[in-house]
Amino acid sequence: MRTITSIKNAKNSEKLVMITAYDALFASLFDEKVDMILVGDSLNNSFNGQKDTNSADLKMMIYHTKAVLRGAKNTLVVTDMPFASYTDEKTALKNASKVYQQTDTHALKIEGGKERAHIVKALSDNSMAVVGHIGLMPQFARSWGGFKVRGKDKEDAQRLIDDARAIEDAGAFCIVLEGTKEEAAKAVTEAVKIPVIGIGAGRYTDGQVLVWSDMLGFFEQFKPKFVKRYLNGAELVKKAVEEYASDVKSGKFPDDEFIY
Ligand code: KIV
DSSP states (O other): OHHHHHHHHTTTTTTTEEEESHHHHHHHHTTTTTEEEEEOOTHHHTTTTOOTTTTTHHHHHHHHHHHHHHHHHEEEEEEEOOOOOOOSSSHHHHHHHHHHHHHOOOOEEEOOOOOGHHHHHHHTTOOOOOEEEESSSSGGGHHHTTOOOOOOOOHHHHHHHHHHHHHHHOOOOOEESBOHHHHHHHHHHHOOOOOOOESOOOSSSSSSEEOHHHHHOOOOOOTTTTOOOOOOHHHHHHHHHHHHHHHHHHOSSOOOGGOO
16 A cells, blocks of 8 residues: 555656545445545535535545545545635644544645645644645636636746645645646646646646546546546446346346346
């Protein structure tokens, strides 16, 4: 099982793999196959059917983290701090401590760059391992008027570099960089000593993270350009359920094999 130190040391020597999970069943399937599992607040979209992540709350994150930890016993687990749970240092410490105490999660992820560095510092100074999240930040999407790709010009690329450095200096052990032009993502990755895990940030980051329901093809409504589908999950499931329904209606199931 990876440790925080081994994740930090992976920089420039191996690519890191992260995937999201929200429940014990899928977490047990991903266990030991990836370096880190993220209990992302994306669960509010793909699991809870909401249009964005903003209504995910602390109670949900704690519930799903406990489930994931029961399934993934040998993988480093990171929990997303939900929207509005880290508005200032005092609130962040109170809520982050709650997640740390009520679950056995190994680390917490918070969205925000320079402007949130003091929050990262408050948590890491109080013995909590922190993953930063910069670039396109879903918790900001509503106020930004949508999901906007970052790093399109030199100024924004520099802003992202400054964000990454501020988060690193504040004590984060790793950074998620989302929805960023490849060249800017490369510059951000090279600007810090901690690993940068990309999602929609091209080839040159220190690792990749994908949302499980996207990469396994279960989430059909929308496929971001950066998602590679490794399975046609939705198609397979729908076909299987149709076959089951048809077998029951026709009396084909259960037959001799399935009767006590
Ligand atoms: O919530 C989430 O799943 C995330 C990933 C998009 C990195 O933050």
